[in-house]
Amino acid sequence: MPGGAVPTPTPDTVPFWEAARQDRLAVQQCQSCGRYYFYPRDHCPFCSSGDVLWRDVSGSGRLISYVINYRPLQPADPESPQVIALVELDEGVRMLTNIVGSPADPDALPLDAPVTVGFEPRGEWKLPVFRLAGGQ
């Protein structure tokens, strides 16, 4: 992992980052309308209910879109192309992430490929990243 900026959690996002530090992907689910949502908030963006719970999810999803960034800025390694991707989890939420463990090559990164979460150290936290499911 070529490194990069370190997030600073805020009160509404601490549970997400604390879970990631324990290699768990946690997202919130509304207890009123049942929908999962991302990014963390203390209320549901779909129905405004404040009755929301953190749920550990499987971290399985699919690759929606990406770029292969040939010009990363420090603190990332400028020499290592980054795959900056959108993935959609099975629970329906979409996240921006990096795809790791595959060559930074379009032929190795077909859209809709199944992906699974992993966790990379980043400062004092861990960052959820994804790799192609079944890949090495």
Added chain:
Amino acid sequence: MSTSPMHGGNVAVVGAAETTGLGVVPDMSMVQLHADAARNALADAGLTVADIDGIATAGPLPMEVSHYLGITPTWVDGTMVGGCSFMLHVRHAAAAIAAGAATTVLVTHGESGRSRVGMSRYATRAPDTVSGQFEVPYGALMPYATFTVPALRFLHERGMNRADLAEVVVAQREWAMANPRAFRRKPITVDEVLNDSPPVAYPFTRDMCCVVTDGGGALVLTAADRAADLPSASRAVYLLGSGEAGESPIMSQMTDVDSFGGFRSSSAAAFASAGLTQSDIDHLMCYDAFAHVPLYMLEDMGFVGRGESGAFIASGATRPGGSLPMNTNGGGLSYTHTGMYSMFAMQEAIRQLRGEAAAQVPGVRTSFVQGVGMYFAASASLIFANQRP
């Protein structure tokens, strides 16, 4: 169709100008570029700073610009939603003029985007913001690595490919070749865009990304009835309709990855408020920070059907002589892009409506300007005409 007081040609652009220099202007600071454009626009209108009671800008605070110019405004708009901010300023100014809250409004843009004189460094999104936590750690900071992320999905959903992005570049370069102020003027082919232009962020090569320049522009707006008494009366340009919209501040939360709801809603609002449809539009400016953006816009605005944008561009429809001339200054891809381009899109629409463009399209009576801001976060739509309806 009935129109509100702010639309239907009741408010006019009476002054419009860009900075004297454009492209590489290392001898002027950001605020100097604002002031140069403002003074040029006032001269164009036949007005002075004493006539201005309203100021709007984004980037610096409005007071940084008004005080620098010697204006003490009684109406101030510092709306900042990224590159299309100045289009929202026009819309807000029209509402204010129609409501009697302002009489004559100056909208300014200036950015030392290339030389970085009098500019802060490129703003890093702070690590405790939503973007700083959920985008920046993944390298999604610079526009070329963030705004571009949804494009592959757009192409994939439609059976389109990178050649469709390259066609946008080629079509707009044709316009730029006729424009002495354009930054990129060398003829280019689809093959060169795909294979010779350096890769920046796959699927984007350098020529699919906007230029990075210094410059600015300014507009002066007032009531159409008042415009008729000015020396610039015969060159007045009227606002027929407008719309604006906001969606997610971060890329991953676009409601639809391959279509932008902001484009759909603000363009629909502009058409409805103008009482016009797509077939009434003679000339189109689509804010093109990157080559995929005009493809989204053409479809989301309803100028073409879903999946038809690539073939439409490739057919030559948007090139010189085509049925829908688009980005006729060369666009952000070839003309100029200081960082917040929408001012230049409006300037070109106004030049075309006045018959004063470098690559003039014959007989332009209506022009639609479609803007975007903070990547796919904000949208603005304006319809201008050179006659009151």
